[in-house]
Amino acid sequence: MKVIIIAAVSKNGVIGLSNGKMPWHIKEEFRHFKETTFGFPVIMGRKTFETLGKPLSGRLNIVITRNRNIKLKAESLKVFNDLISAIKYCNENHFEKIFIIGGGEIYSQSISLSDEMILSHLDFDAEGDVYFPEFDKNDWEIKSTSKREKFEVVHYVRK
Numbered sequence: 001m002k003v004i005i006i007a008a009v010s011k012n013g014v015i016g017l018s019n020g021k022m023p024w025h026i027k028e029e030f031r032h033f034k035e036t037t038f039g040f041p042v043i044m045g046r047k048t049f050e051t052l053g054k055p056l057s058g059r060l061n062i063v064i065t066r067n068r069n070i071k072l073k074a075e076s077l078k079v080f081n082d083l084i085s086a087i088k089y090c091n092e093n094h095f096e097k098i099f100i101i102g103g104g105e106i107y108s109q110s111i112s113l114s115d116e117m118i119l120s121h122l123d124f125d126a127e128g129d130v131y132f133p134e135f136d137k138n139d140w141e142i143k144s145t146s147k148r149e150k151f152e153v154v155h156y157v158r159k
């Protein structure tokens with residue numbers, strides 16, 4: 001099973017705002033995200049889930065929280081109290097790949113656990129206070145790049 005990070009990152013490293021709002025709205029980027037992740041489990045932090053408001057359709061949504069009393073009930077939604085248990089669950093259920101979809105805290109903990117990263121590098125700076133974690137480019141090989149309007153999708157594979 002492949003563990004794949006997917007994120008959209010501005011030129012200055014921003015991925016979002018801690019008030020939950022998105023600093024940009026790029027339809028084509030959302031389409032790319034949906035097409036890439038559709039049909040596969042998506043793992044996210046509790047804060048990212050709250051910004052979405054409801055599970056993403058056509059995908060098993062896995063939410064990570066330390067809160068053992070949280071009551072989140074919806075179809076295609078599972079809650080885990082740590083990232084490793086969530087990944088283990090997916091592995092045991094023989095998914096071909098799973099996507100780590102954020103946010104900042106979850107990306108930070110996932111870089112070392114991931115096989116691939118599909119990053120949309122936006123071609124502008126954005127205002128925000130949640131950042132994609134620093135990562136060592138030497139650890140990753142670029143498998144492909146795809147230039148779109150306002151962003152470039154770079155597919156990194158661990159060396």
Ligand SMILES: NC(=O)c1ccc[n+]([C@@H]2O[C@H](COP(=O)([O-])OP(=O)(O)OC[C@H]3O[C@@H](n4cnc5c(N)ncnc54)[C@H](OP(=O)(O)O)[C@@H]3O)[C@@H](O)[C@H]2O)c1
Nearest residue numbers: 007008015016017045046047048065066102103104105106
């Ligand atoms: N640009 C992009 O591609 C992208 C993608 C996704 C999200 N975002 C943005 O990212 C921001 C949210 O990121 P964030 O860093 O604030 O929050 P986050 O990573 O979405 O969620 C953090 C929460 O996850 C839970 N958590 C984290 N580590 C855990 C662990 N080891 N074990 C158990 N639970 C754990 C905790 O939930 P509890 O507090 O409930 O315990 C924590 O408060 C938003 O602005 C969102 O829009 C951007």
